[in-house]
Amino acid sequence: MELKKVEGINFIDGGVCASKGFKANGIHCGLAHKPLTDTEKNSQHSNNAEPAFDNTKKKNDIALILADDICNTVAVYTTNKVKGAPIQVTKNHIQNGKARAVIVNSVNANTCNADGVEKAEKMCSLVAEELGIDENDVVVASTGVIGQILPIEPIANGMKSLCEGLTYDGNARAVEAIMTTDTMPKEIAVEFELCGKKCVMGGMLKGSGMIHPNMATTLTFITTDANISSELLQRALSDVVKVTLNRVSVDGDTSTNDMVCVMASGLCGNKIIDCEDNEFENFRNALYAVMMNLARMMARDGEGATKLIECACVGAGSEKTAETVAKSVITSSLFKTAMFGEDANWGRILCAIGYSDANFDISKIDVNIGSSKGIIAVCREGSGVEFSEEKAKEILQEEEIQIYISLNEGDCSAVAWGCDLTYDYVKINGDYRS
C-alpha cells in the first residue's frame, strides 16, 4: 500500500535502524504455539522427548533493539484491566524515563500466568547479562496466546545468538520476529528537520487481531535520533496516539498487551526539546507521519482483511463527536461484511452512526462513498438518494475505500481506520492456538 504524505516529512528506508545509534536483530528461538494434547504428552513422555517447542516453524519469534547509549524512553499501554506481565515490568523499568534495549517475543503473550512477572524479569536479566547492561534499562514486551506458561528455555538458549547478530541494519529481522497473524511486516522511517539538523525517526508495529486500541495499541516500537526530554517525548506520544493508533479497529477487542514505546537517542545533535515550541511541533508532526502510516498499515493488514476502510467524519460539533461517529462505523460488523461483499449497503452506516454515543441531528447527515475510482453520494439529510449500483460496485472493488460523513453542525473532524470482515477472519481465529 502507498504511504500517506505529511508536509515537511520524507520517507526513507531502514525502519527502527534508520535512526542514528540503534542496532536490531531477530531470530527464531523456537517458542511453541499450542499446548500438547494428552495423547501427544503421553507419547512424548514415553519417548523421553524434549518439551513442546515446535522448531519446525522457522519464522523469527524474538527481537532485540539496542541503543548505543542510554535513551530517553517513554511508553503508553493498553487500558485493558487484564494487563500482560511484561507491561508491569516495563512500567517499572522506564519510570525514570530511560532505557537502553527492547526485548520482545511473539507466539506467547505471557499474560494470565501465575509466573508471568518472574518470566518477564528473567527475559530482561538474560539480555542484561549477555550485553553487560543494567536489567532495569530493558523494555520487555510479549504478544501471542494468552494464558499459556511462557517457556524460558528457548529464549535463554537463543540469547547469545540474538545479541551477537545485532547490526545497524537488522530492522527486517526484528520486524519479522514481532509478527503473529500479520501477513506483511510493518515498518517505516522518516527524515525531518529540527533546528536545522536532519533528524530521523523509524518505527515497527505488529497487528493484526485483538485490535481496538484504547490509549495505545498493539506492539509498536519507535526510535529517533532527535534530542528531546522524556517529559516532552511522553507528551508528543500521548497526543499522537489519540489521533492515530487509537482510531483503528480490526475487531473491537482491546488487547491485554498493547504497548507503544519510543526511544530517543539524541544523536542527531539538535538543541534539546524541553518545551512546547515550534521544534516540538515539528517533532510531533514527524511522530504523526510515522504513527498514522503504521496505523493505516495495521488496518489494511487486519486479520483476514482485503480492504483498508478510511472513515472521515466532518462538520461535527466537537472532535470527540467526530471520532465517536467515525469509530462506530469502522467497528460495525454489518458494515464491515458489506464492504467485503462490495455492497453499498449505506443503511448500515446510518445505523452505526445512530447507535454511537454522540450528539447530532440525523436529518442533517450526508454520506458519500469513494475510492480511487470516484465518489458517489448515497445519503442526503438522513435519507437515501438514488445512485448507480454499477458505479458503487466499481468504487467498492478497490482496496482502499473512503467513507465521508458530514454532520453539518460544526467545524470539527476526525478520521478512523478499519478493514472489512471476511471469511479469513473467521478462519484465522476459529483455531488460533493450533
Add this chain to the structure above:
Amino acid sequence: MELKKVEGINFIDGGVCASKGFKANGIHCGLAHKPLTDTEKNSQHSNNAEPAFDNTKKKNDIALILADDICNTVAVYTTNKVKGAPIQVTKNHIQNGKARAVIVNSVNANTCNADGVEKAEKMCSLVAEELGIDENDVVVASTGVIGQILPIEPIANGMKSLCEGLTYDGNARAVEAIMTTDTMPKEIAVEFELCGKKCVMGGMLKGSGMIHPNMATTLTFITTDANISSELLQRALSDVVKVTLNRVSVDGDTSTNDMVCVMASGLCGNKIIDCEDNEFENFRNALYAVMMNLARMMARDGEGATKLIECACVGAGSEKTAETVAKSVITSSLFKTAMFGEDANWGRILCAIGYSDANFDISKIDVNIGSSKGIIAVCREGSGVEFSEEKAKEILQEEEIQIYISLNEGDCSAVAWGCDLTYDYVKINGDYRS
C-alpha cells in the same frame, strides 16, 4: 432447541394465537429485496414492465394480528438515534395505551426514507379501512433493508387477502412473515395462573442480525388474555426486557427498528392487575418465561450461528457489573470465532472481561467452560490451570455452551446470550441486499 423451564409456567402450542381473542395471518404480498441495477431498470423501461417486485420469492412478507376487541397495549423501542419511521407512528398510536391490530412487513425496514412516516401511516389506514377499525388503534412495524423506498402497492394489493385469511390459529403464517435471515420461526406460548384463573401468553420474534438490543430488541409481538392495566403492563415489560432481550448480542449492531409490543385482551377473566401485588409477580414471571426463551431462540439462530453461548457471571459486586462482564464476553469477535472453532482459548474470555467497563479484581476471577458433555475449570484466580484439551474439545462440540465466570466479590449475577461467529455470518452479510 429445548425450552428452558420456569417454575409455575407450562409451555403450550399456538404462539400469538394461543391467548384468547387473537387472530393472525401472514401472506406473501411481493416486496422486492433490492433496487434494480441501471441495466435492469433500462431493460424494464424498454419492456414497459411492472416495477421491481420480485414475486418469485414466496416466503410470507406481511403479517397481521387482530384482537377481538381493543387491548391494553404497550411497547419498548430501540435506543438507536436513527429510528425507523414505523416506530414514530406506533409511538403516536399507542400513547393512550390501547391498540387493536398489528401490521408488520419484512424485506424493507422503511427507515431513512423521506416518505417513511407517510408510508407507515398508509399501512395503518389500509388495515383500518379493510377491517373497519380506527387507524389510530393499529401498531405498525417494518424490518429489512434500510434506506430503500417502501413500495406500498404490493401491501395495498394484498390487504384484502391478508384480512380475509385471519384465523384463531394463523400464528404460523404470521411468524413466517416477520422472518428475514432467520432460519427458523421463533414463537412460544405459556399457561399460568392469576387469581385462580388460567391465563395464556404467546409471543413471536424475529432475529437474526443487527442484534445488540438496547432497551428493546428486534421485532417481538406478545399477546396475553390476562387482565392488566396499561401502566402495569408497561412496568412488567420494561423490567423483563432488561434481563432477557437486552442481554442478547449477535453482532454488536443495535438496530434502527427494534420494538417489543405486548397486547393484553383481558379475556381470561382475572381481576385486573393494577398494582405491584403477587399477581403482578406471577404475570411478570410468565412474561419472563416467554421473553427469556425467545431471547435464547434468537441467539441460537443468530446469523450464521452454529451454537448458543450462555455466559453467566456470578459473585459480582452489583448486577450491573455482572451484566457488563457477561455481555462483554458474548460480544467479543475473538471469543465468538474461538467458539466456532471449538477451541478452548479462554485467554480471550479474560481479555473481554478486562476491557469491559466494570470493576473487579482480576486476580480473583475463576472461569469454567461447560455443556451437556461436562464442565472444566480453565482459569483460577486470574491464571490458567491445566486442563485436558480433549475434554475441552468434546464439551465445545455441543450446540449449547455455558461459560461460568465468578468474580468472587459479591452476591450479584447476570446471564447473557450470544452465538458463535462463523463463515456464514460473513456470507449472509456480504451481500444482504441481493
